[in-house]
Amino acid sequence: MLAVQQPTEVPSPLSVPSNAPEHCPGTESELAGKSAACAGCANQEICASNTPKGPDPALPFIRERMSTVKRKILVLSGKGGVGKSTFTAQLGWAFAADEDVQTGIMDVDICGPSIPTILGIASEQVHSSSSGWSPVYVQDNLGVMSVGFMLPSSRDAIMWRGPKKNGLISQFLKDVDWGTLDYLLVDTPPGTSDEHLSIVQYLKESGIDGAVVITTPQEVALQDVRREIDFCRKVGIRVLGVVENMAGFVCPGCKTESQIFKPSTGGAKKLAEDMGLELLGSVPLDPRIGKSADYGVSFLDEYPDSPATTAYLNIIDRIKEILGDA
Amino acid sequence: MASQETPVSRRLKLIKHVIIVCSGKGGVGKSSVSAQLALSLHASSPTARVGILDVDLTGPSIPRMLGLAGHGVHQSSEGWVPVYADGAEARLACMSVGFLLKKKDDSVVWRGPKKNAMIRQFLSDVRWGELDYLVIDTPPGTSDEHLSLLEHMALVHDRLSAVIVTTPQAVALMDAMKCLSFTRTVSLPVLGIIENMSGYVCPCCGEISNVFSTGGGEDMARRENVPFLGSLPVDTELVTLLDAAEGAEGKDEKNSAQPNESAERSFRLLARYQRTSSADLMKPIVDVIMGTLPLVESSAQQP
Structure with a gap:
């Protein structure tokens, strides 16, 4: 006889x-x-x-769920629109290029989930089963969870205050059937607030392997990134390194490189030096990166010859090396 | 009950229009558009009084953009004194959590309730005085800060309106759409959409590249029946100007008390801003905004 089990309900x-x-x-x-x-x-x-309330009752469940996840990596930046989600997606695709590596991407940007669009799975939905919510799979070994899958339409705004966002993040960790994963990449919203504190708090016991901090070259972005690094230090997260995005633009007309976002204060290189961190690499601004994200295709696969692809791949290799997985 | 006064409504009584600059997405240029809007409104008439409030608590950019980084906020018997970007003229008041930090790289790690309290203080405890326009720069998303703003300003709701900033990519437009849904849910009138980073002119050959694609903002405005205010291309001159605006760092903290020097510096910022090509593009946008504000607000008063 089959036991009838109650599926975990997917909330609206x-x-x-x-x-x-x-x-x-x-x-x-x-x-x-x-x-x-x-x-x-x-x-x-x-x-x-x-x-x-006493200690969060979700913690033991999260610990159990996360016990089969080998590495947990956060992608952070104090500033918005610097390419956190794009980088997370490329990193996910690059890890998943190896068929034996199981990768998961968790999007905790509740108010502005971009991961489903960038990965080309915006119209998918989450299904629930007896073992939890099933992530949406881009390919066999790349599972994704985002609040974007739960909204009736992409036009709907989620107007939640902190506690409700925290509740959903805890559910993403506790109720999603991640299975056995080699890497869990967490894409975060800009800032240093509820979402960041929650993810750190929930994953503290299971351990976070490190954070990749993304920035663009101009000072207005760097000052927010300094704050984010300060946050990482305060809560005790290891920063794997800094990635500089949108560095330099090569005009398709005359092939001259110009700086759209001028590194007026030395860019990410100076920032990394000042903070005693490693600059993992600089990715040039290629309009095709943004296009790929809009169409939901992998930039690395579509344009393998672009200098940006080389930069991405070098950064990803370096991250593996730092983690000792190369 | 509706006529009940709150500390916020008492403080905001002398403010004619409140413009909330928002966008679902981060890094699309909310702060730079807010700064431009404030500067252009300031320049629109020799007597215009403008305030700019930065409620992006965990990533305040306004102080740096207006060249006010390193300034502190002073207390007076009537409340916190905002930092005046134009010194002695005192027509451009500015308030941000950036002025309250001891060290500029300190992170503000706050959950919602604390952010809510800070925003209430910004609205009720700051001595804004009489203002023609208060421009509010918001963080990305539709969460605590936005809900708090509307909650605290509920009594002056008929003076509120919003400007939505987006970039032309699909990813940004999707978030801008969420932001528009938000404004509809809370019945906040939208003055229009501004498309930022629409094209980049190569400084070498003059070719226009659509770095982040183009036209998406206008399409969205048409589809959603919202006014389209205009597109602003990437202006490296402006990026540099707002990026490198000289702060008062390292100088005496009481710098703001020396009106001459401050006024001169800010005058320079305004003068330099008005020489950028963005300032010319911003002017018609600001004219439209100033023109529609009374219309939008009078229709808001009739439920």
Whole structure:
């Protein structure tokens, strides 16, 4: 006889609890359990109770789920739009190029998930099974999880405050059936706030192998990246190195290289020196990188001759070397 | 209940228009557009009074862009004194968490509730005075900061409006769409969409390369029936200007108290900004914004 097991339900991020009254203020609201609409709701007591919570009950489950994941790498940057998601995707594709290497990508940018588009799987959905939510597979050995798969339409905005975002991140770690992985890459949103603190807190026990910090050459980006490195030091995450993106642009007309984002303060090289970190490499700005991301194809496979591909591959080799996996 | 006053509404009573600059995506140029908007509004009339509030708490860029890095905020009996970018003239007030940090590289590692409290203080405790425009620069996303802003300014909702900044790539447009959905959900009138980084002119041969593709912002505006304000190409001159704007670092912290020197420096920033090609492109955008603001707001008052 087959045992009937209860699948873990995939939540709809836009809804309030299914049994909530009509004007439910939302379980994360300050009025939860206290507003007029809450009178008579079955969950009122839970919402209204302010009892301090003990250690997160999810932690043991996360530890168990993560015990089959060999390496966990964060991709960070204080600044937005410097190419975190693009780099994460290339890194994922490069790892997965080896058929025997199992790779996972987890997108914790809840308000602006780009990973599904960049990997060309934007219209996929998450399925649930008895062993948890099944990631979306780009290829046999590259599984992806992102909030983008859970929205009815890509137009929908997720307007969540911190605690709700943290809840979803914990579920990504606890309820997703990652299986046995050689690498789990975590793509983060810009800044140093809830998402970053949560991922670090949840993975503390299982251990984070390191963080790759992405930047662009101009000072306005570098100052945010310095803050991100300061954050890594505060929470005790090893920084594997710094990647400089969008460095130099070769005009397709006259082949002259010019600096769109001028390294007025010495760029990533100076930053790495000042902070005592390794500069893993500089990737030139190639408009085809952005195009590939828009169309959801692998830049490394599409344009193997581009100088940017060489730069990417060198960086990825260096990361493997630092991790001792080369 | 609606007429109840809060410290925020009391403080914002003398502010005529609040423009929130947002975009779902990071690094598309919200801060530089905010800075340009503030500078252009400032230059629009010799008496225009403009404020710029940076609520990107974990990545404040405005102080550096306006050449105010290293300044501190002073307390007065009437609240925090904003840093004036134009010194003695005091027509361009600026406030950012960057002014509160002891060291500029310190990271601000805060969860939502703390960010919420900081934003409330920025709105209620800063002595903005009388302003024609308050430009608010936001972080990427649609989360704590955005919800807090709208929550705290609920009583002055009829004076709020938004400008959405995007770049032409599909990835950025998708996030901009989310941002637009957000403004609709919270019924925040949108003044229009600005497409940034639309093309790059090679300094060597003058050929225009669409580094991040082109036209996407305009298409989106048409599709969603939102005004399209204009495109701004990548302007390396502007990048350099906003990047290298001289800060007061290393100098005496009381620099802001020496109006002459500060005024002169900021005058230079404005003068240099007005020589960039972006300033010329920004002018019609600002004219449109100034023209539509009263219309948008009067329609917002009639529910």
